[in-house]
Amino acid sequence: MKVLVTGAAGFIGFHLVQRLLGRGDEVVGLDNLSDYYSVALKEARLAQVRSDRFRFVRMDLADREALPALFAAERFDAVVNLAAQAGVRYSVENPWAYVDSNVVGFLNVLECCRHYPVRHLVYASSSSVYGGNEKTPFSEEDRVDDPVSLYAATKKSDELMAGCYAHLYGLKVTGLRLFTVYGPWGRPDMSPMLFASAILAGRPVKVFNHGDMLRDFTYVDDIVEGMVRVLDRVPQKHEVYNIGCSNPVRLMDFISELERALGREAEKIMLPMQPGDVYQTYADTTKLERELGYKPGVMLREGVDRFVAWYLSDQNPLR
Numbered sequence: 001m002k003v004l005v006t007g008a009a010g011f012i013g014f015h016l017v018q019r020l021l022g023r024g025d026e027v028v029g030l031d032n033l034s035d036y037y038s039v040a041l042k043e044a045r046l047a048q049v050r051s052d053r054f055r056f057v058r059m060d061l062a063d064r065e066a067l068p069a070l071f072a073a074e075r076f077d078a079v080v081n082l083a084a085q086a087g088v089r090y091s092v093e094n095p096w097a098y099v100d101s102n103v104v105g106f107l108n109v110l111e112c113c114r115h116y117p118v119r120h121l122v123y124a125s126s127s128s129v130y131g132g133n134e135k136t137p138f139s140e141e142d143r144v145d146d147p148v149s150l151y152a153a154t155k156k157s158d159e160l161m162a163g164c165y166a167h168l169y170g171l172k173v174t175g176l177r178l179f180t181v182y183g184p185w186g187r188p189d190m191s192p193m194l195f196a197s198a199i200l201a202g203r204p205v206k207v208f209n210h211g212d213m214l215r216d217f218t219y220v221d222d223i224v225e226g227m228v229r230v231l232d233r234v235p236q237k238h239e240v241y242n243i244g245c246s247n248p249v250r251l252m253d254f255i256s257e258l259e260r261a262l263g264r265e266a267e268k269i270m271l272p273m274q275p276g277d278v279y280q281t282y283a284d285t286t287k288l289e290r291e292l293g294y295k296p297g298v299m300l301r302e303g304v305d306r307f308v309a310w311y312l313s314d315q316n317p318l319r
Helices: 011-022 039-047 066-074 095-115 150-169 191-201 220-231 251-262 286-292 300-311
Strands: 002-006 026-031 054-058 078-081 120-126 173-178 205-208 239-243 268-271
Touching: 002 011, 002 066, 011 026, 011 220, 026 066, 066 095, 078 095, 078 220, 095 120, 095 150, 120 150, 120 220, 150 173, 173 220, 191 205, 191 251, 191 300, 205 251, 220 239, 220 286, 239 286, 251 300
Parallel strands: 002 026, 002 078, 026 054, 078 120, 120 173, 173 239, 205 268
Antiparallel strands: none
């Protein structure tokens, strides 16, 4: 199968590319290598991909000439769209980046899949679409019409556009609401990398909402396992699934696990909740378990140990 993975130099995209190549697929990886975070880290990820069945293309997802030309030339069997402007907090500072990438860019992908048909389009949505939902765990049946950040609003827009294209043009599309992902080669703007860096450098760790937060931390290999299962099952219509661990962890407990694995105690600065953030995320993965047999296999302690082992290794270009 020939698969286009957008965001291939990103955290999850890199791991998915490795998994698809490992099972024999042909993969074209697309990324614009934006400087939102370290380009050196993205390049280091790509350097780990060693296969004659992989080709990297540097391109902006919103390019309305180059992307259709790529689809016309390659004739993909499937597309996994992971390219996006990430980060809830940054969306408060730079809203246009989110509209350009997450809305305009995704519309370009949908148009390309419409005019150069693929068997299946899988795209990354986000748990942030649940907003300040107080009902737990978060189910695909819950209302998602009250986002608390622009990032969340763009991800909900993606779901609406995907549903529209499935209805109008018969596209087979699946959206994945990803919960808090962590693991080796992670993003430096996310809490595991920020915390590990600060603890090892002896800098204070910034703890928002005074540590009173819950996150459904999910190891990256489990996320990728869910993606592959979804990719291989073509839906009859537009489907949406949660992918998480279904085991929310208190932020202070996550920090404690990092302290244990790193062998150092963190100095902590307690701060109020950031604008656009939410108190908790908690995935109900019943639908994915029932329909595709998904079940996360890496619990928190093992996942933190694996992350720390990578962070301390020579593979980490940011140390």
